[in-house]
Every structure is written in structure tokens, then in C-alpha cells.
Amino acid sequence: MPCLLFAQMPPTTTTLLDLAPAEAAARLNQWVAAEGLPKYRSAQLLRRLWVAPVGSWQDATELPKSVRDRLDAALPLPRLTAEVVQQSQDGTRKFLWALADGEKIESVLIPSGSRRTLCISSQAGCALGCVFCATGRMGFRRNLTAWEIAAQVREIVLLNPEDKPSNIVYMGMGEPLLNWDAVAATLTILNSPDGFGIGARHITVSTVGIVPGMLALAKRPEQFRLAISLHSPHAADRLALMPIEKKYSLQEVLEAAHAFHRRITFEYVLIAGKNDREKDVVALGSLARKLGAHVNLLPLHPGGNPDLTPTAAARIREFRDELITRGVEAVVRRSRGLDIDAACGQLRVKMEPKQRARLHQVEVR
Ligand code: SAH
Ligand code: SF4
Secondary structure, three states, X not given: OHHXXXXXXXXXXXXXXXXXXXXXXXXXXXXXXXXXXXXXXXXXXXXXXXXXXXXXXXXXXXXXXXXXXXXXHHOXXXXXXXXXEEEOXXXXXXXXXXXXXXXXXXXXXXXXXXXXXXXXXXXXXXXXXXXXXXXXXXXXXXXXXXXXXHHHHHHHHHHOHHHOOOEXXXXXXXXXXXXXXXXXXXXXXXXXXOOOOOOHHHEEEEEOOOHHHHHHHHHOOOOOEEEEEOOOOOHHHHHHXXXXXXXXXXXXXXXXXXXXXOOEEEEEEEEOOOOOOHXXXXXXXXXXXXXXXXXXXXXXXXXXXXXOOEOOHHXXXXXXXXXHHOOOOEEEOOOOOHHHOOOOOOOOOOOOHHHHHHHHHHHOO
């Protein structure tokens, strides 16, 4: 059904903000030359994309008005619209962005000491249907373009340059390694000194284990981090939680993890009776130790599936301690922004339309 297919395709026009900084610089050099402007203008323009971003060229007041007008016409800078910005009591902020075609995505900014970690979305919705996940329940809407992914950082810097994230995790809506081309471009934009200049070790891609994507990420020379959402060390139990197990088995995912040659993290959502038993901690401990992997234990956020019960806090601590006893580095990730449903990876709240409307009234900026 071609019309359905079209509905799921992202907008196709490439903007400057879709390009890696080196390509954007080349495009700007061409434009500056064609306009008969002095060469130095090109570096000035490049800075305004990510390093010291402007919302529109009109704000780049170091440029003559006529140049700003021509830029707005020839190379417009697309924007996300902040529809809702919610602040939790613990300082966590959740942003709901509206895209040009009406899709909605979310990002969560989590301050912790001197760090500001931003959790970003890579797709609107997700096709993979993990049974505990609210995004999975929505189904797949479409891939985000590179600029839509990187704009989640850009818009926050535009709102307040002091909020610029120090760390990025691709743990929002969607499966980043099923949108590899766009994600690969954004990794460069985030990391490059002519982009946001965020260190590669401070950028983490989280995946359910899309093997070709893991291999592509492994080939990148930068030290980007990889987190694998494991959720069970037993293939049959994993399949009951994550349908992707049918396509990329636990075994294949672990082999790809070995081939990554950099330290990885396992994400592990604890669900009562499903993956928090003695046999689970024993098997998880053994495979994490073999890989030298770090384990992040995540308390189940109940919003994803009311039929699943979160593991009790005492059992979570016991599970962590047993992993540590078995020689594995393990931490329990504190739930942040629970009062605004901002648990990372759990971004989109299934709100009743009325509730959503009320939020809009109070919080649209
Ligand atoms: N699709 C990728 C990245 C987005 S999900 C992935 O699955 O890794 C980011 C993280 O949030 C994953 O580890 C996911 O398992 C976790 N998550 C999803 N639903 C959750 C819930 N209800 N409670 C706690 N963590 C959840
Ligand atoms: Fe998709 Fe990740 Fe949610 Fe699974 S946990 S449905 S892969 S977003």
C-alpha cells in the first residue's frame, strides 16, 4: 500500500543540519563563493549551525542584513517545536517536541552534579514491541532524519546555552541501530569540534542488539559507547520479553558484543518473576564477566505495561550485590523524573487526550 509507506517516510529534503560538519562546510563554501562573499564568511556561518547556534539566520547579527535574508531563503534552518516542557522535582526536564508532519518525540535532560545527560529519540515510535516498553506499544511511526535527532540537542542549547548536555544517550524513543545512516551522521555532529564537541566516550548508543548496526558502530574510529538491552541471559525468556530475539539471537548479539572491542554496558530492566530469579543472576553474572561488561540495573517503570510487576527494591539491591560478588561491575540506575514520567526509554506517556490538553495549557512555552 504505497500511501501507507509514504506516511512512514521521513521528510526527504536535506538541510545543512542533516550534514556532518565537514560536508556542511563544503556546502557553505560553495554558497559563499556563488554569492560573491568573502571566504571568511563561510566559517562564521558554520559556527552558527552547532557551535553557537541561531534559531534563524536573522539572529546571526554579525552578518549584514542582506546576507541573512538570502540565507533564510536559500539555506533555511529547520526547527523542532517545544510543545511541552515539564520539570521534575529532582531537576529532570522532559521535552515533548512536535515535528513538521505532526509526529511527536521526546527528550529528557537529567542533571547530576556537573553532568547534564540528555536522552534523545532516534525514531518516532518503535517497531520492536518489547513487552515492557511504552514506545513499543505505540508501534513504528517513522525514522527521524539526522537533523531531527541532532536538533534535540540544538533546541536545548537555543533555549539556554548553559543547559548544553555534557553526555548523550540514545535511549529515548526508537531503536537507533535501525536508523543507522541518520544516527551515524548525528554521532559525527555531536562529537565534532565544529559540531557540539561532546567527547565520544560521553555518547552512548543503546540497542536491543541489531547485529549489523553493532558491527557498523564498531567500525567507527571514535570511542562511542555501546549499551545492549539484554533483559535476560536465557534466550527463551528473552524472547518472551523482546520479539527481536527471533531475528538476532542472544548468542549472535553476544558474539557481536565480543567483536566490539570496547567496554560495553548491559541494560537490564528488572521484572518480578521474569528475569530476577537466582538462575538469572547466575547466568547474567557469568556472561557479563566473560565480556568484562558493566551492568546497569533499571527498575521497571510501570507505565509500559500494567500487567508486569517491578522487582521489589530490596531484591534489586540483592541482585546487584550478587553480581558484584560474582566479579561484575553493577549499579542500580536511579529512576529520575518519575513524577513527570520521564524515565529514560519510557518517554512517551500514554495520556488521555484531556490530560494532554491540560498539560498543553499549563506548559506550552
Ligand atoms: N531501543 C533501544 C533504545 C531505547 S530504549 C533499546 O531498547 O535499547 C532505552 C532503554 O529503556 C532500554 O534499555 C529499554 O529496555 C529501557 N526501557 C524501556 N521500557 C522501560 C520500562 N518500562 N522501564 C524501565 N526501562 C525501560
Ligand atoms: Fe523499541 Fe527499545 Fe522500546 Fe524495545 S525497549 S520497544 S527496542 S524503544
